[in-house]
Amino acid sequence: MTTFKLSNNAIGEESVLQQKMKRQKKSNQEGIHKPKRKRITPEQFCLLTELFQQTDTPSHDSREVLAKKLNMTNREVQVWFQNRRAKVNRIRLQEQEEQIMNCTSDKKVKFNYWSSNHLPSYSSSSSSSMTSSPSLPHELIFHPNVTPIDILATAAAYVQQWDENELQRKRKQQHIEQEQPKKYKSWRPWL
Amino acid sequence: MTTFKLSNNAIGEESVLQQKMKRQKKSNQEGIHKPKRKRITPEQFCLLTELFQQTDTPSHDSREVLAKKLNMTNREVQVWFQNRRAKVNRIRLQEQEEQIMNCTSDKKVKFNYWSSNHLPSYSSSSSSSMTSSPSLPHELIFHPNVTPIDILATAAAYVQQWDENELQRKRKQQHIEQEQPKKYKSWRPWL
DNA sequence: TTTTAATCTAATCTG
DNA sequence: CAGATTAGATTAAT
Numbered sequence: 001m002t003t004f005k006l007s008n009n010a011i012g013e014e015s016v017l018q019q020k021m022k023r024q025k026k027s028n029q030e031g032i033h034k035p036k037r038k039r040i041t042p043e044q045f046c047l048l049t050e051l052f053q054q055t056d057t058p059s060h061d062s063r064e065v066l067a068k069k070l071n072m073t074n075r076e077v078q079v080w081f082q083n084r085r086a087k088v089n090r091i092r093l094q095e096q097e098e099q100i101m102n103c104t105s106d107k108k109v110k111f112n113y114w115s116s117n118h119l120p121s122y123s124s125s126s127s128s129s130m131t132s133s134p135s136l137p138h139e140l141i142f143h144p145n146v147t148p149i150d151i152l153a154t155a156a157a158y159v160q161q162w163d164e165n166e167l168q169r170k171r172k173q174q175h176i177e178q179e180q181p182k183k184y185k186s187w188r189p190w191l
Numbered sequence: 192m193t194t195f196k197l198s199n200n201a202i203g204e205e206s207v208l209q210q211k212m213k214r215q216k217k218s219n220q221e222g223i224h225k226p227k228r229k230r231i232t233p234e235q236f237c238l239l240t241e242l243f244q245q246t247d248t249p250s251h252d253s254r255e256v257l258a259k260k261l262n263m264t265n266r267e268v269q270v271w272f273q274n275r276r277a278k279v280n281r282i283r284l285q286e287q288e289e290q291i292m293n294c295t296s297d298k299k300v301k302f303n304y305w306s307s308n309h310l311p312s313y314s315s316s317s318s319s320s321m322t323s324s325p326s327l328p329h330e331l332i333f334h335p336n337v338t339p340i341d342i343l344a345t346a347a348a349y350v351q352q353w354d355e356n357e358l359q360r361k362r363k364q365q366h367i368e369q370e371q372p373k374k375y376k377s378w379r380p381w382l
Numbered sequence: 383t384t385t386t387a388a389t390c391t392a393a394t395c396t397g
Numbered sequence: 398c399a400g401a402t403t404a405g406a407t408t409a410a411t
Contacts, residue, residue, distance in 0.1 A: 037388050037409055079410065086383070087408080228392055228405045248398080270393065277400070278391085386411075394403070 040080065044070045048080055056085050231271065235261045239271055247276050 040048070051058055051066055058066070063077040070077075231239070242249055242257055249257070254268045261268070 039389075039409075076409085080408095082383090083408065083410085089383090230392080230406075267392085271391095273398070273400095274391065274393085276398085280399085384411100386409105388407100388409080390405105390407080392403100392405080394401100396401080397399090 038076075040072075044072065048077070048084075052081065052084055056081065056088070229267075231263075235263065239268070239275075243272065243275055247272065247279070 047066060047070060051062070055062075058077075058081065060074070063074050063081075066072075067074045067077045238257060238261060242253070246253075249268075249272065251265070254265050254272075257263075258265045258268045
C-alpha cells in the first residue's frame with residue numbers, strides 16, 4: 001500500500017520474516033507439519049469441475065467417492081464446493097449488475113477467457129476434434145455450452161500441432177546450426 | 192496479518208474502499224480505463240510456455256511475433272518471460288536448498304503436481320496416447336521430460352472418458368427418474 | 383454466506 | 398536482464 005508508508009515499514013519486514021520461517025519450516029524442521037493452505041492440483045480441479053457441472057451440491061457419498069479418487073478428505077471436497085458455489089453466485093450477481101449498467105446502449109462484447117482465436121466453435125461435449133482433422137480451427141464463436149472437455153481437447157490439439165510445427169521448423173534449422181545450448185530445456189517445462 | 196491489529200484496522204478499510212472503487216470504475220464510470228493487472232489466458236500461457244521451453248530469453252523479434260499472435264504487447268511478453276525466469280530460478284534454488292537439507296537420510300519422495308494416478312508414463316513429446324487406446328492409464332511414473340502437451344492431452348483424454356462414463360451412468364438412471372433440475376448446468380462450467 | 387489470510391503473479395523498481 | 402519488491406487477484410479455510 002503506497003498510502004501508508006509506516007505500515008510498509010512495520011509490516012513488510014514482519015511478513016518477509018514470516019515467509020522465511022515458512023520456507024524453513026517446509027524444508028528442514030522436525031515433523032511439525034503445518035502446510036497450511038494446500039492448493040488443489042489440476043487433476044483434482046478437473047474432476048471437481050466435472051462433478052460440479054452435474055450438481056453443485058453433491059451428496060455426502062458422492063463427495064466420499066470423489067475424495068477417495070482424488071486423495072482428498074471429504075471435508076476438503078465439501079469446502080471446495082462451498083467456495084465454488086460462492087464464486088459462481090458472486091460472478092453471476094456481478095454480471096447482472098453489469099447488464100443493468102449497460103442495458104440501454106453501450107453493448108460492449110464482454111471479455112471472455114476463451115475468446116481469442118485458437119478455439120473451435122463446436123458445442124457438443126464429448127468426442128470429435130481430437131481425432132477428426134489435423135488442421136486447426138482459428139475462429140471462435142463463443143458458446144456457453146462449450147465444456148471443459150472441449151477446452152482441454154482443443155488446447156491439447158492446438159499445442160500438439162504447434163509443437164509439431166516447431167519441431168519441423170527446428171529440424172530444418174539443425175541442418176544449418178548443429179548445436180544450441182538451450183537452458184531450462186526439459187526442466188519442469190510445465191511450471 | 193494477525194500480529195498487527197492496528198494495521199488491519201487502518202489499512203484494511205482503505206483497501207476495501209479501493210476495491211469497491213475499482214469495481215465501480217470497471218462497470219460504469221467514463222472511459223478512465225484502469226484495468227490494472229491483466230491476467231493472461233490459458234492460451235497465452237500455453238504458447239508462452241512452449242516458447243519458454245525453447246528459449247528463456249527470446250529475441251525482440253520472437254517476442255514481437257508471439258505478442259501479435261496472442262494479442263499482447265511486446266512489453267507484456269517481455270515481463271512475462273522475466274517473471275518466469277525468476278520463478279524458475281527461485282524454485283530451482285529452493286529445491287537445491289531442500290536437497291542439501293535432507294541429503295543424509297530422510298529421502299522423502301517430493302510432492303509433485305502431476306504425481307497422482309491419472310497420467311501415463313510416456314515421455315516423448317508429441318503424437319500418441321490420444322489416438323491409441325480408449326483405456327486409461329492409471330499409473331504415473333514421473334518423468335521430467337513430460338511436456339505440457341502430454342499433460343494437456345492426457346488430461347483431456349481422461350476427462351473426456353470420465354465424462355462419457357458419467358453420461359452412460361446417467362442414461363441408465365434416466366429410465367428411473369425422468370427429470371432433474373440441475374442448477375448451474377452449462378453455466379460457465381469452466382470457471 | 384461472509385471474512386480472513388495465504389498464495390500467486392503482473393508490474394514496477396533498482397543496479 | 399537479474400533480483401527484489403509491490404500490489405492486485407484468486408481461493409483454501411474459517
